[in-house]
Amino acid sequence: MTAPPSSAVPPAAPPPPPPHAPHREDCPWCGSRRLRSSPRRGPVPGRPALVVCRDCRHAFRNPPPSPGLQRPEGRPVRFRHRLAVRAVLRHCGEPESWLDVGTGDAELPRTARRFLPYTAFDGLDLTHRVLRARAAGHVEEAYVGRLTDPHITARLRARYDVVSLLHLDRSPDPRAELRAALHVLRPGGHLLVDTADPRALLLTAPTARPATRLRTELTAAGCTLLTTPTGHRVLARR
Numbered sequence: 001m002t003a004p005p006s007s008a009v010p011p012a013a014p015p016p017p018p019p020h021a022p023h024r025e026d027c028p029w030c031g032s033r034r035l036r037s038s039p040r041r042g043p044v045p046g047r048p049a050l051v052v053c054r055d056c057r058h059a060f061r062n063p064p065p066s067p068g069l070q071r072p073e074g075r076p077v078r079f080r081h082r083l084a085v086r087a088v089l090r091h092c093g094e095p096e097s098w099l100d101v102g103t104g105d106a107e108l109p110r111t112a113r114r115f116l117p118y119t120a121f122d123g124l125d126l127t128h129r130v131l132r133a134r135a136a137g138h139v140e141e142a143y144v145g146r147l148t149d150p151h152i153t154a155r156l157r158a159r160y161d162v163v164s165l166l167h168l169d170r171s172p173d174p175r176a177e178l179r180a181a182l183h184v185l186r187p188g189g190h191l192l193v194d195t196a197d198p199r200a201l202l203l204t205a206p207t208a209r210p211a212t213r214l215r216t217e218l219t220a221a222g223c224t225l226l227t228t229p230t231g232h233r234v235l236a237r238r
């Protein structure tokens with residue numbers, strides 16, 4: 001085997017994903033087009049405007065962050081992951097199977113494994129980073145795509161004890177994603193959703209507000225809510 005000549009030009013790296021998804025004219029939660037700028041938060045230089053839906057009061061950044069963009073990492077994120085895992089442990093004991101949706105490099109399963117050494121973690125992500133996570137042994141099975149993709153939902157039907165949705169704010173259709181998450185939970189399984197800004201250690205409104213709509217949606221779907229109504233973290237039993 002011959003080494004490539006030293007003057008060989010390395011292949012160009014793929015371009016990074018755009019930081020933002022396209023600007024939205026409608027509310028991701030209810031589809032209403034009656035949007036207004038948030039009166040509480042003025043525009044922050046370098047950050048997309050925060051807009052509020054006049055019909056359901058869902059607040060979101062517009063344009064929203066790109067779903068394929070690398071998520072924030074670091075100590076605040078790991079701290080939030082630890083709290084989320086402890087909440088699961090407290091309410092449902094040690095699950096056998098857990099699907100982390102939007103797992104990226106499997107940060108959550110890596111943190112969770114210290115508390116749940118016998119749980120089998122699978123990961124789903126829009127990017128191929130989840131395949132790297134599987135190759136590194138951080139998840140057992142890796143799925144590339146959206147939870148709402150019919151072939152993924154059908155394949156994973158009623159399979160998991162726990163499903164975590166920690167990036168619901170990046171979903172173009174959060175309600176459809178919630179329904180898909182319930183679909184892949186076994187009866188009696190637990191859904192974990194965290195609506196807080198993962199970079200913020202302290203909870204700040206209005207990023208916490210979607211929890212109200214989440215609770216309403218989950219109750220309507222027949223789930224039992226296990227967490228207090230004031231928090232940003234929602235744990236529900238199917």
Ligand SMILES: [Zn+2]
Pocket residue numbers: 027028029030031032053054055056057058
């Ligand atoms: Zn709305």
